[in-house]
Amino acid sequence: MVPTLKVNPLALRLGELLKQRIVKLDSKNWAKSGGDQMRLEMLTTIDAMRPGEVAMLENIRFSKDEEGNKGTLAEELANLADIFVLDGFAVSHRADASVVGVAKYLPVFAGLLMETEVKALSKVLQRPRKPLVAIIGGIKAETKIPVIKNLLKKSNYILIGGGIVSTYLYALGFKIGSSVVDKKYAKEILQYCKNKKVIKPLDVVVGDIKGKKYWVKDLDKNFKITDKNLAIYDIGPKTIHEFSKIIKKAKTIVWNGAMGYFEQHPYENATYSIARLVATRSKGPAFGVVGGGETLLSLEAVKMSEYVDHISTGGGAMLEFLSGKKLPGVKVIS
Structure with a gap:
């Protein structure tokens, strides 16, 4: 992971725009070495969130399985959600886990920007x-x-x-x-x-x-x-x-x-x-x-x-x- 590419500043700015605290989920680089504990902690945090609260994952590009939609990353991401809204047109030319992989497991919709x-x-x-x-x-x-x-x-x-x-x-x-x-x-x-x-x-x-x-x-x-x-x-x-x-x-x-x-x-x-x-x-x-x-x-x-x-x-x-x-x-x- 590259510290300067972490999404912490984005989470802070999003919180300022929405006028609420953004829940930062520590997904690290999704490596298997992180074990089930990291995944369990994320699910527990999400389950405890109230309607209207927003959570942000760490930079998905930190995962070696993101590019080319490898491993089980897409399925793991899908386990955290009920629907998938794809709004990142800038990455839509990539057949990556967070672009096309998640769509295999969840109902998918285009975001307003897309x-x-x-x-x-x-x-x-x-x-x-x-x-x-x-x-x-x-x-x-x-x-x-x-x-x-x-x-x-x-x-x-x-x-x-x-x-x-x-x-x-x-x-x-x-x-x-x-x-x-x-x-x-x-x-x-x-x-x-x-x-x-x-x-x-x-x-x-x-x-x-x-x-x-x-x-x-x-x-x-x-x-x-x-x-x-x-x-x-x-x-x-x-x-x-x-x-x-x-x-x-x-x-x-x-x-x-x-x-x-x-x-x-x-x-x-x-x-x-x-x-x-x-x-x-x-x-x-x-x-x-x-x-x-x-x-x-x-x-x-x-x-x-x-x-x-x-x-x-x-x-x-x-x-x-x-x-x-x-x-x-x-x-x-x-």
Whole structure:
């Protein structure tokens, strides 16, 4: 068990919100070495609770049987309850004991958050108002390729930024300095980015990692970065202008992944511009869905989160849902 990952602070905060004491159940790591005494103590504590009281278990990821739904963990969890409400969309892409295992032993229902997530993302995939514009950025090409592949069939435009752009340029044979490249998936990125629906940047911001020197370079046949101390850290102003014209026409928008290394000034311009555009278009002319840790941070930075129709709590789960996969956690509530 990792002390800093214990749920004690969560129990305290939940107690503040509910204005009552939260009963913390010491489930430790559910190891068999804990013996029947630990399990008996938990059951005794639960039996002694009054209607309206709330109990919280220890971090379930401490159990080696959680991942992959191994051992008897799911059955033990089910023994503590009468019904199972699955509200963790962010873990719904995992076939773990606390996600799918418990559902085998108890009546299962979707929580309010899970219901909201599935409805919002289904709206993007199944009945989007057109034009549908997808904005895909971030570093990992591996997780974005299935999304691009699936959304190509449904979107009018897919705007790309981040590591996907540098990987695409690498696949075309350009010299790109120390830019982030996912070489393993370069051929696939090249294949999908050749589609006319995928709108590539017209220019990029090249510089050093600390942002002390930087400049805008057009993406033409003469583009190259030979200095290994330099890299592509953002998309450029021409691209922002072109993307903005497309976003302003959208009726449905889905965005996942930053356009560049926005944590370092001055490489935040494109990501913040996209954040403002998406938020401005949402909750009115368009239905906007945004997800991914970095993407949400950028919305918070420009103080525009409240203007987006749906903020997804799922990073990997959102991407897998948008790629068309049937998530294990969604299956059990269907």
